[in-house]
Amino acid sequence: MPNEERERTDVPLWFDPLCPWAWVTSRWLLEVEKVRPVRADWRIMSLAYLNLEQRNGKGLSDDYRALMEQAWGPVRVCAAATAHAGRDVLGPLYTAIGTRLHHHRRRDDPTVVTQALTETHLPASLASAATSTEFDQRIKDSHHEAFDEVGLDVGTPVLRVAGTALFGPVLRRAPRGEAAGRLWDGLVMIAATDGFYELKRSRDGKPSFS
Numbered sequence: 001m002p003n004e005e006r007e008r009t010d011v012p013l014w015f016d017p018l019c020p021w022a023w024v025t026s027r028w029l030l031e032v033e034k035v036r037p038v039r040a041d042w043r044i045m046s047l048a049y050l051n052l053e054q055r056n057g058k059g060l061s062d063d064y065r066a067l068m069e070q071a072w073g074p075v076r077v078c079a080a081a082t083a084h085a086g087r088d089v090l091g092p093l094y095t096a097i098g099t100r101l102h103h104h105r106r107r108d109d110p111t112v113v114t115q116a117l118t119e120t121h122l123p124a125s126l127a128s129a130a131t132s133t134e135f136d137q138r139i140k141d142s143h144h145e146a147f148d149e150v151g152l153d154v155g156t157p158v159l160r161v162a163g164t165a166l167f168g169p170v171l172r173r174a175p176r177g178e179a180a181g182r183l184w185d186g187l188v189m190i191a192a193t194d195g196f197y198e199l200k201r202s203r204d205g206k207p208s209f210s
Helices: 020-035 047-054 062-085 087-103 112-119 124-131 136-150 177-191
Strands: 009-015 038-044 158-161 164-167
Touching: 009 020, 009 136, 020 038, 020 087, 020 177, 038 062, 038 087, 038 136, 047 062, 047 136, 062 087, 062 112, 062 124, 062 136, 087 112, 112 124, 136 158, 136 164, 158 177, 164 177
Parallel strands: 009 038
Antiparallel strands: 009 158, 158 164
16 A cells, blocks of 8 residues: 555654754655655754753863854744744754755855745744744753653654654665665664663764764
8 A cells, every 4th residue: 555545653753953863863754755745844952952061061072162152043943933833844944054065065044044934934043043032942842752761861853753762774875765764663673662762882983974
């Protein structure tokens, strides 16, 4: 039976727009949608909140601390957009922001957010949320949905699979087609294993967006 004719399962994925690893995982999940009866359910978390407040900035270099301060902007705009238009806008907005930040390498370009808002037919005025704390509680509420369960010793991405919140998968490159589906199948099996905690190996390369 074609996937579109079967009931799809929503898969929550918590992301911070600034994180390149979460971006790769998000592109993988979009590939999974093509070959398995699942649908990405986009949700926001905040690396800035996690590292600067929940972890009290412990062990952060000056450069990484500055990056975390910068990270507030895009996720605040995402929160403002959901308040304005509902959570369905998160997927298109994340794609518009992430393509510019990661594929086009425009992390320091202040026009990224306004261009992304325009592309997704949202008011450019929402860009002002980047420097406002108005929507921070909305961010924290979404963040806690994942991190109260998965713990503070992980980052993003976090997925909820088969009712279990898991950090990862952390991928250098997003698998395509049936390879994406097979990885999903394995993740479902892991999530369904009572008492499972961790699989990990050291990263030896940067994320690839090709």
